[in-house]
Amino acid sequence: MSTETGPDVQVLIVGMGPTGAALAGLLGQRGVRCAVLDKQPSLYPLPRAIGMDQEVMRIAQELTVTSRLDGHVAPYRPSVYHGVDGQVIKRFDSPPPPHRLGWDPMFAFNQPAFETALRDRIAELPSVSVELETTVAAVGQDANGVWVDLVQPDAAALRRIRGDYLVACDGGSSPVRTNLGITMTDLEFHENWLVVDAIIEDDDVLARLPQTHVQYCDPQRPATFVNLVDRHRRWEISLEPGELPVGPVDVEDVWPWLDRWVKPGEARLWRAAAYLFHGLVADEWRRGRILLAGDAVHMTPPFSAQGMAAGMRDVQNLAWKLNSVLDGGAPETLLDTYQLERRPHVITTTQYTISLGRVIGERDEAAARARDAQLFAEHGGEVPVTYRTEFLPPLVDGLIARDTPGAGQVLPQPFVQRGEAAVRLDDLVSPGFRVVVAAAAEVELNRLRTAVAPLGGSVIRIGETALAEAAAGQPGSFIECDGVLTRWLEAVGSTIAIARPDHYIYATASSTAEAVALLDDLVATCGRPKRGD
Known part of the structure; x- marks a missing residue:
């Protein structure tokens, strides 16, 4: 990984979170010359995403980083939903092996460690350059390609570099998307939640906490408890609008929210932040030579752990298509299949996730009791296990022969x-x-x-x-x-x-x-x- 960006690269990648880093790796392994630009001086050290699925692990496998994840990933535990009176109303788990894609369907993971593995892989690829502490001040395109103007800490003036294509992986607030004026479709989910990560160092406290993931579907205070890798645990707690401002929360102010599970001194708080969870998807995923990926093009609530996974699917879809076009063999119209394929998939996945969020987050007690009764009635009083990831849809449009059986599904990996x-x-x-x-x-x-x-x-x-x-x-x-x-x-x-x-x-x-x-x-x-x- 060089520290200087040449004046002529094939793909400019704005943003070096997991989506941008994975794209750089997938392109770099194909020999595509790309420059990754990120405004941060180093890796963000705190966990945000905590779950990834079998398709993400298959991408990690392609990037040859799975062995570097040892000790940083663990198969997801079962999930149990508790109703108003504490009764079990819904269950999720992974199917027994053999697993269709060669990996467990879902994993808990340590995001900083995962991103470190991706960055270490990029460092091994000679066609990839990285520039940190670099702000993209302007983006443009013409008949010959795209360009970016960069602000860097030791530079007296803007620096311009050019590429054939640009992929914006610059997050939910995406300056690139905003500057292009690309609109977002609202999938009608906006809820405030507090997210707390903690390390439980006492074995007795660990044993006292739930051994499964738990969704507390309590209209008084909906909440989620998640078992993660080793001693890492997460709580997601529903907030009333305006109850906490969006942003970091001082760790000393967090303990009253955790009183149901742990007391001060029983956990080492790692991170606490208040979020406004959204369900949004961009109306344009490509404008000329500029494409959007990851949170820049879609945002989903966390209830099915598909946010980062969606971004990883984006770049796996894009990497081979960009390579095919850049090699001169494929027409540029191949890139139009990116939105045709990924946007419906994201919408379906996000709508399913929102439906789970509405089960968990119902605030009206009468409606919550009706929900519990309906879930029992649907299965004759039994609570069956739903297998995770089975809700993921196939591709329904784009570069597939739709009239052949199985087209649009993912090829199994035995x-x-x-x-x-x-x-x-x-x-x-x-x-x-x-x-x-x-x-x-x-x-x-x-x-x-x-x-x-x-x-x-x-x-x-x-x-x-x-x-x-x-x-x-x-x-x-x-x-x-x-x-x-x-x-x-x-x-x-x-x-x-x-x-x-x-x-x-x-x-x-x-x-x-x-x-x-x-x-x-x-x-x-x-x-x-x-x-x-």
Whole structure:
């Protein structure tokens, strides 16, 4: 990671939170020259996001940082919702293994440690430069590219640098979005909450606290308790409008809010802040050569831990498309699929999150009791377990062959045999376009390889059967350990899946001829990337 930014980069990234850092890593691994600009002098040291899902871990896997997260992530514990009288009204948990994407569906994590791992990875990539303590004073674009004017502490004058594209990952207040005049659609959720992070150093206090995540759906004072990594615990407590000003809260003023759980001296307070949670999504995600990602383009309440995950999906969607366009193989219109794909996904996910927030945060006692009765009645007095992340939708528009079953879903990641070990599939294959073929399928592999070659893609044959074992010695053939990919192909009624570099399914097919025709359509749209993707 160089400390000087050259005058000619391909992608300018404004903001180096987790979204901007992940984008820099994904682009840098493809050899794309990019400059990351952040106004802060160093990493923000306090936790904000606390949950991430299996897709984020798969991105971390692609960035080769998962081993650096040891001790900083932990599988999510079950969640229990308590009604007005303390009774259980709703349950969430993760399904048992094998897990569809090769990782636990949800993780608690330490955000500063996660961002440190991302920044350390960026430092290893020669095509990525980083400039901290750098304020973007102005942004513009013309026919030849984009430019930014920078204010830096030791510079007497503004400094201008240019790039082919700019991605604004500059947070919910996004100066780039504001200066462009891009409007936001209000999803009609605005609530004040106090968020407190603490370290519980006493084992007896830890044992006394709930061992699951708890949503206290109490109309007098809705609240959330979350078990995090090691001794880290979080409380989110509903506030009346104006009860606390938005911003940091002095730690000595926090203890009365925590009296239900811990007393002064029983926890070391790490952070306390009052928030106004929003549900907002931008109406434009791209304007010419400027794109928005992360909180700059959407904001969601925290009730399903999808805020940071949404930003990570944004940049995984963008990275391969920017690379394809910059390589000269794909038309710039490929970037239009970014909003087509991501905006509906974000809206659906945020609306689901808001629905959970309204269950938790109901302030009217009569309405809360009616809520409790309805939840009981829906399941005959039982409280079933809802599996986390099953609410996440597929892509419904954009670069997918919508008339093929399974298109828009995420390609499963099985464990496969590697000698005596079981290894996640992504660790053994290219992250580019992939044609996945069931071992038992009768296909012409060479025709498929020829058809995907213009995309720089590969053909993978996989299965659990004797046919898979017979083919295992051939290049690109794997024996599944857990069957998640084989069962998924069976469930969608196909023997061939065409996956994009971001793991989303472009199309499925049941014959060589059908797959080749779909690949020809994909090549016509994406052109011929020269590297990586």
